Amino acid sequence: MTAYVTRPTTPDEWRVCGDAMRTALLTGAATDEDWAKTEPSWADQDGIAAWELDACIGHVAAYRFEMLVPGGAWVPTAGVTRVGVLPTHRRRGVLTALLGELADNARERGQVLAALRASEAGIYGRYGYGIASHRLTVRIDTARARRTATATPGAFRLLAPTELLDVVPPLYERCTHRPGAVGRAEWMWRRYLEEAIEGHTADRVVVHTSPDGIDDGYAQYSVAWKDRDGLMETGAGEVAEVRAATPEVEAALWDYLLGLDLVQTLDLMELPTDDLLFQLAADPRAVGLRARYDEIWLRILDVDAALTARTVNDAAPVTIAVTDGRYDDNTGSWTIGPDGAKRTDTTAGIATDIAGLSAAYLGSTSWWELVAGGRASGDADAVRRADALFAHRPLAFCGSFF
Amino acid sequence: MGIEVRATAPEERRAAANATRVALLDNPPDDETWAKHEARWQSLRSFSAWDGDRCVGHVGSFDTETTAPGGAHLTTIGVTSAGVLPTHVRQGIFRRLIDALIADAIADGVALASLRASEATIYGNFGFGMAGDALTVTIDVARARPLRGATTDGTFDLVPGAEILDTVRPIYDRADRRPGRIARPDWLWGRFFENAVTGHSVENVVVHRSATGEPDGYAHYQLNWSDDIFGADHGTGKVHEVWATSPKVELALWQFLFDIPLVRQLSVDELAADSVLFHAAADFRAVRVGMRWDEQWLRILDVDAALAGRSWADAAPIVVGLVDSGADGASRRWRIGAGAATATDDLADLTTDIAGLSAAYLGSTSWADLTSAGRAEANDDATVRRADAVFAHRPLTFSGSFF
Numbered sequence: 074m075t076a077y078v079t080r081p082t083t084p085d086e087w088r089v090c091g092d093a094m095r096t097a098l099l100t101g102a103a104t105d106e107d108w109a110k111t112e113p114s115w116a117d118q119d120g121i122a123a124w125e126l127d128a129c130i131g132h133v134a135a136y137r138f139e140m141l142v143p144g145g146a147w148v149p150t151a152g153v154t155r156v157g158v159l160p161t162h163r164r165r166g167v168l169t170a171l172l173g174e175l176a177d178n179a180r181e182r183g184q185v186l187a188a189l190r191a192s193e194a195g196i197y198g199r200y201g202y203g204i205a206s207h208r209l210t211v212r213i214d215t216a217r218a219r220r221t222a223t224a225t226p227g228a229f230r231l232l233a234p235t236e237l238l239d240v241v242p243p244l245y246e247r248c249t250h251r252p253g254a255v256g257r258a259e260w261m262w263r264r265y266l267e268e269a270i271e272g273h274t275a276d277r278v279v280v281h282t283s284p285d286g287i288d289d290g291y292a293q294y295s296v297a298w299k300d301r302d303g304l305m306e307t308g309a310g311e312v313a314e315v316r317a318a319t320p321e322v323e324a325a326l327w328d329y330l331l332g333l334d335l336v337q338t339l340d341l342m343e344l345p346t347d348d349l350l351f352q353l354a355a356d357p358r359a360v361g362l363r364a365r366y367d368e369i370w371l372r373i374l375d376v377d378a379a380l381t382a383r384t385v386n387d388a389a390p391v392t393i394a395v396t397d398g399r400y401d402d403n404t405g406s407w408t409i410g411p412d413g414a415k416r417t418d419t420t421a422g423i424a425t426d427i428a429g430l431s432a433a434y435l436g437s438t439s440w441w442e443l444v445a446g447g448r449a450s451g452d453a454d455a456v457r458r459a460d461a462l463f464a465h466r467p468l469a470f471c472g473s474f475f
Numbered sequence: 476m477g478i479e480v481r482a483t484a485p486e487e488r489r490a491a492a493n494a495t496r497v498a499l500l501d502n503p504p505d506d507e508t509w510a511k512h513e514a515r516w517q518s519l520r521s522f523s524a525w526d527g528d529r530c531v532g533h534v535g536s537f538d539t540e541t542t543a544p545g546g547a548h549l550t551t552i553g554v555t556s557a558g559v560l561p562t563h564v565r566q567g568i569f570r571r572l573i574d575a576l577i578a579d580a581i582a583d584g585v586a587l588a589s590l591r592a593s594e595a596t597i598y599g600n601f602g603f604g605m606a607g608d609a610l611t612v613t614i615d616v617a618r619a620r621p622l623r624g625a626t627t628d629g630t631f632d633l634v635p636g637a638e639i640l641d642t643v644r645p646i647y648d649r650a651d652r653r654p655g656r657i658a659r660p661d662w663l664w665g666r667f668f669e670n671a672v673t674g675h676s677v678e679n680v681v682v683h684r685s686a687t688g689e690p691d692g693y694a695h696y697q698l699n700w701s702d703d704i705f706g707a708d709h710g711t712g713k714v715h716e717v718w719a720t721s722p723k724v725e726l727a728l729w730q731f732l733f734d735i736p737l738v739r740q741l742s743v744d745e746l747a748a749d750s751v752l753f754h755a756a757a758d759f760r761a762v763r764v765g766m767r768w769d770e771q772w773l774r775i776l777d778v779d780a781a782l783a784g785r786s787w788a789d790a791a792p793i794v795v796g797l798v799d800s801g802a803d804g805a806s807r808r809w810r811i812g813a814g815a816a817t818a819t820d821d822l823a824d825l826t827t828d829i830a831g832l833s834a835a836y837l838g839s840t841s842w843a844d845l846t847s848a849g850r851a852e853a854n855d856d857a858t859v860r861r862a863d864a865v866f867a868h869r870p871l872t873f874s875g876s877f878f
Binding site: 446457 | 594722725749867
């Protein structure tokens with residue numbers, strides 16, 4: 074067996090690495106057209122590849138993101154992506170070496186968190202990542218969900234393809250409130266809005282404008298005629314996302330979507346667990362759940378910086394002992410309360426590994442679950458206090474696939 | 476002719492049952508069925524609507540208790556057997572029925588009313604709030620195992636039919652950590668375990684005993700061969716419920732279920748949204764969520780008793796105002812937090828109605844949700860965060876008793 078080496082990728086290696094990743098992720102090699110679309114995102118990432126002679130056998134990369142954490146701070150985050158090892162080179166420690174090097178490099182860049190969207194849920198726990206948010210996939214029966222809408226005092230307009238990249242990104246930044254959200258780079262917008270920009274399909278962005286003329290929310294959706302079981306075609310829609318500055322505007326956008334003429338169902342691939350839709354639908358059961366998946370997997374790279382960056386609720390403090398098998402400076406005890414987080418030598422009420430703390434960090438995975446599921450230990454009183462401090466509403470949700 | 480709403484006399488119960496069954500898309504009970512159900516019907520707190528001598532609507536309740544956050548048991552009516560004949564809907568009859576039932580329970584000093592809704596659009600109109608949801612899941616057992624932390628030094632035994640009820644009831648009583656759990660009346664135990672006790676279908680109860688021989692958890696499940704018996708040698712199962720005195724024993728029982736030979740897939744109709752399974756499973760996605768539904772609708776009947784009866788997080792207090800809460804329609808306010816709730820005349824930080832307070836009461840529905848949806852009003856976002864810190868409770872609300 075030949076030894077492999079790992080090293081940061083250079084631009085001339087990207088396409089070879091990209092094709093290796095596509096092989097690992099059940100896809101064929103990129104066409105020139107695919108590659109032209111994908112290349113800008115490679116320029117925006119820090120990649121590391123494993124090489125056996127001149128063959129790329131594995132790859133990982135990290136985007137330079139900022140992630141919103143409870144309290145409103147945006148924290149430097151490694152957006153882990155393009156993770157794969159060729160099927161011929163599994164069980165040789167390639168992924169462990171690559172993810173370790175990625176985390177080391179990210180820490181050197183001052184990134185406090187590493188976050189990823191997993192292809193499979195069985196992989197990342199052993200590398201210190203925990204499930205920090207969920208997403209729901211739903212199908213809405215629009216007739217049942219539609220409420221007697223109160224007319225919005227604002228106005229709606231559909232964006233022209235040429236307006237999209239100017240209007241939507243700044244609106245996203247004003248309308249993003251949930252922990253777990255990431256700032257979106259230009260290549261992400263080009264990818265997410267690709268079909269709407271091309272304009273050959275019924276992909277739309279509708280913008281809501283307040284009575285004083287300020288854009289304060291948008292929804293991205295597509296509509297099409299669908300033939301179901303060989304019966305007459307009916308209108309069906311897919312909603313990519315709904316974002317608004319206030320719940321009132323969000324409700325107005327849902328009224329718009331649920332009221333689209335001809336459309337009988339709306340599908341959403343990704344919806345927060347506590348989306349406003351569930352509260353405002355005339356019949357909550359009209360929002361039919363089809364799946365609930367893990368969304369953000371998070372690994373805290375710098376516990377001190379992470380605990381300082383988020384706020385906690387105004388509740389009694391608790392001491393948490395953390396172990397991190399890779400980074401000694403993340404191993405220790407912290408007393409966490411409304412006045413901040415401080416290293417301490419006092420006895421901890423809760424003990425966990427870095428994956429447990431990372432799962433709880435965004436305020437959506439409860440300490441109770443982590444203790445009950447064997448990811449942390451602690452007495453009942455400490456668990457209650459930790460949950461009172463950490464819990465955050467609205468729940469964490471990223472909504473950006475990367 | 477007017478519709479009369481009144482307490483149902485014992486000799487009127489069968490007519491009430493007939494109307495209820497028809498309203499709920501069923502036929503009136505035949506003599507055999509009635510013989511089986513009469514005792515339950517006679518035990519209900521029962522109000523019926525009459526158009527002359529015809530019963531056209533009914534609502535009933537049984538007396539139970541609900542576990543509140545902190546573990547206290549609050550007196551509760553479990554509202555059930557509710558319906559109005561299709562010939563008499565949209566005349567306000569159901570409102571009169573439920574008002575009569577609630578007034579009767581309030582007069583008896585009952586703290587809460589709890590129900591499982593046939594439709595999710597009905598009970599918000601009557602002061603009920605959605606206090607907790609449940610998941611329906613399908614588990615791919617090969618992918619889900621092993622469960623982290625599922626090993627105990629205890630033992631498992633299948634319980635013979637005749638011993639089932641005596642075995643499971645004391646365990647259920649001790650497995651009491653989630654808000655929203657109710658005390659089950661005898662008839663509900665009989666209904667849930669009828670098949671396991673009689674052996675009329677392949678239903679099993681397995682009990683876990685600690686190393687000292689103490690029964691501390693059980694699972695109730697059934698198994699089947701799939702249709703394609705010679706093709707895929709593929710067994711499937713349905714898990715009705717798992718109750719244990721600790722998460723560890725609960726996990727051990729799930730692991731037992733996952734290890735049953737031949738069985739590849741298990742379905743569960745009612746699972747807590749934060750079940751111990753999700754974070755213990757080797758693969759989170761092996762526990763596949765197919766549905767999330769509003770499990771528990773709650774209405775607080777005695778606000779003072781309810782607020783005094785649950786624990787509160789040791790967090791900064793807020794003043795909650797409740798509109799139209801008294802008999803005189805006046806607003807009342809409570810300072811809640813730092814472990815206690817006390818009446819106050821101070822200005823409210825957050826205002827809601829009885830449905831909003833009832834939804835939030837068990838600690839699972841957030842004030843962030845309720846204020847976003849216009850069901851509560853708060854001074855600002857910081858107030859909402861404080862309110863959630865005071866009210867939120869883990870584990871989440873779950874009843875597991877459909878009635």
